[in-house]
Amino acid sequence: MDIKQKIEELRKALQEHNYNYYVLDSATISDFEFDMKLKELQELEANYPEFYDATSPTLRVGGMVTKNFETLVHEHRMYSLDNSYSKEDLEDWEKRIQKILGDVTVEFTCELKYDGASISLTYEDGKLVRGLTRGDGFQGDDVTNNIKTIKTVPLQLRGDYPSKFDIRGEIVLPFEAFEKMNLERIENGEEPYMNPRNTAAGSLKLQDSALVAERPLECLLYSVVGTNLGLSSQYQVLEKTRNWGFKVPSVAKLCKTTDEVMEFVEYWDIHRHELPYETDGVVVKVNSIQQQEELGYTSKSPRWAMAYKFKAEQVSTVLEEITYQVGRTGAITPVANLTPILLAGTTVKRASLHNADQIEKFDIRVGDTVFVEKGGEIIPKIVGVDLIKRSENSLPTQYIDHCPECHASLVRTEGDAKHYCPNEYGCPPQITGRIQHYISRKAMDIEGLGGETVELLFKEGLIENYADLYTLTKEQLLPLERMAEKSAENLINGVAASVNIPFERVLFALGIRFVGETVAKKLAKAYKNIEALMEASVKELMTVDEIGQRIAESVVGFFGNEKNLEILKRLRSYGVQFELSADKLLNQTELFKGKTFVVSGxxxxxxxxxxxxxxEDNGGKVGSSISSKTSFLVAGDKMGPSKRTKAESVGVPIISEEDFLEML
Structure with a gap:
């Protein structure tokens, strides 16, 4: 047997044993035999580097060092899930689904929601080519070298897989392995890790992949995204991907009703503690891929999936002090400073009290013993007070009436739960908050500049608004604390590069109240440039899809402020993009302006x-359900009969794909 054949046979045998052990949980050889074969392959590959293969099992031992993790754009966005906490929430969700789909049968796939670090793996021709963290959903960090060390991530797929796709899952650390790691750390005199989830997430960003290889991480996969994948249902996705070599949890159930979904939820709410991994709920998905496509997405979440969160863990502790934070919009948020307590694997010292109404509702007072839980298992919140333990000397909380930072009198408009500091241009946290928002990843994404540096630059009198960033010089930066020459260069280069950020993100970066990412995109698309937007009235703005009176008034108010206009003038002079690019404008017309289409089939x-x-490129709006305001129903194959019936009943024209393309 020649060397190349020997290497290929060893690789194939090791991949098969790896699949049997880690995916099927059925070892076919001993650990010793496996290690001997792996060692033999390592020696052969070292002696014959011409036979290198990026999918070799030897890569699982690590050794690659990554100094900086490159940030890459997800080809398919990673959305977050909407949460539900009751059967009523699920039933309301089902009604919304039926309203869009019409009178068709909808089945649901229920899966456990594992609490780990989200990952997206890209496969081409059956080989793992990339592993990205979730990041902000639009882009994530490239951790491919570290991912390759995880035994349950196949480097080479089996069977009839698509030529290219992304698969999503969670990197988890089993309880048993986590406890073993902590025992070793304690024996070595080191601090134990806090919880499995954070440890798993931290492992992905270790620079030395050999250290990652030492950690018994697992990858549990649950969904596939791509085009022309030949998959018809979520349940089929789970079965197929398991056959391709992925570790897919077998705990999944196909349900026909929300009653069956709740049976699954209630069973696992009790039995989840028997599982080897952390779980915090159940993910319920519409089973049919075609129906998923028809339902589509909101700006943040798929309409076809819902996370049912198990009841949060609750603990009690003492409220030591109430302090107040000022946000970039001037909103005041009261914060409970607590006697530190362990909750859901992390030490909690602070919790949001939201607003004055919340404090009044629970009659929360300093010195109270309060009940704390994690809302959605993430943000700690106070959910009640133990009145039995309240001191006789306790005094009701008096909400502040002056800004804790600039001492301006607070204002509260009718119908608004929050108090606000009106000193927009003189209140330090508002000034630095706006600049920090401007430089953030989803906005101008300025590399080399972080929140702490913004605070320092403001404190030293070098910046008062985000336009000042463009006039900074290396000579101004070098005397600052912890600012070396390379850091100063990176900051200045990062600011200079931000002039290439497209108009819709610039509009979001400006920090106009109520104008988030989605609204900024809609306004940029509707008005094409900042001049047209500045001239729009409240009434005109409200004709744009999803722009209500509150947003419209905020936009008009922003452009009616002389200080803002001066800052915008300066930004334009520095080259910041204030109009849609030629690429964005290409193929865009007003052909369908004022028309709403529902697409089905x-x-x-x-x-x-x-x-x-x-x-949308031609000025039209895509609706989710048919109403008298719908202009056209674009009907494809396998469209539900109820959609056709509804369209006919309200007189909505039904057109084919060919009809639509002819209209263009």
Whole structure:
């Protein structure tokens, strides 16, 4: 047998044993035999580097060192899930689904929600080519070298897999392995890790992949994204991906009703503690992929999936002090400073009290013993007071009436739960908060500049608004604390590069109250440039899809402020983008302005997403359900009969894919 054949046979044998042991949980050889084969392969590969293979099992021992993790854009966005906490929430969700889909049968796939670090793996021709962290959902960090060391991540797939796809899952650390790691740390005189989830997430960002290889991480996969994948249901996704070599949890159930979903939820709410991993709920998905595509997404979440969160863990502790934070919009948030307590694996010292109404509702007072839980298992919140333990000398909380930072008198408009500091241009946290928002990843994404540096630059009198960033010089920066020459260069280069950020993100970066990412995109698309937007009235703005009176008044108010106009003038002079690029404007018309389309069924010439994009690029709106305001129903193959019936009953024209393309 020649060397190349010997190497290939060893690789194939090791991959098979790895799959049997880690995916099927059925070892076919001893650990010793496996280690001997792996060692033999390592020696052969070292002696014959010409036979290198990026999917070799030897890569699982690590050794690659990554100094800086490159940030890459997800080809398919990683959305977050909406949460539910009751059967009523699920039933309301089901009603919303049925309203969009019409009178069709909907089945649900229920899966456990594992609490780990989200990951997206890209496979091409059956080989792992990339592993990205979730990041902000739009882009994540490239941790491919570290991912390759995880035994339950196949480097080479088996069977009939698509030529290219992304698969999503969670990197988890089993309880048993976590406890073993902590025992070793304690024996070595080191601090134990706090919880499995954070340890798993931290492991992915270790620079030395050999250290990652020492950690018994696992990867549990649950969904596939891509085009032309040949998959018809979520339940089929779970079965198929398991056959391709992925570790897919077998705890999943196909349910026909929300009653069956709740049976699954109630069973695992009790039995989840028997599982080897951390879980915090159940993910319920519409089973049909076609129905998923028809339901689509909101700006943040898929409409076809819902996370049912198990009841949060609750602890009691003492409220030592109430302090007040000022946000970038001037909103005042009261914060409870607590006697530190362990909650859901982390030490909690502070919790949000939200607003004055919340304090009044629970009659929360300093010195009270309060009940704390994690809202959505993430943000600690106070949910009640133990009145039995309240001191006789306790005094009701008097909410502040002056800003804790600049001492301006607070204001509170009717119908608003929050108090605000009106000193927009003289209150330090508002000034630095706006600049920090401007430089953030989803806004101008200025590398080399962080929140602490913004605070320092403001404190030293070098910046008072985000336009001042563009006039900073290396000579001004070098005397600052912890600012070396390279750091100063990176900051200045990062600011200079931000002039290439597209208009819709610039609009979000400006920090106009109520104008988030989605609203900024809609306004940029509707008005094309900042001049047109500045001239728009409240009434005109409200004609834009999803722009209500509150947003419209905020936009008009922002552009009516002389200080803002001066800052915008300066930004333009520095080259910041204040109009949509030529690429964005290409193929965009007003052909469908004022028209709403509902898209349903399966299409041949273009995909559903491409069809929706064509509608929006030509000034139209894509609706989710049929009403008297719908202009056209674009009907594809396998469209539900109820959609056709509803369209006919309200007189909505039904057109085919060919009809639509002819309209263009």
């Amino acid at each position: 399966v299409f041949e010439k273009v995909s559903r997403d491409e069809l929706k994009k064509m509608i």
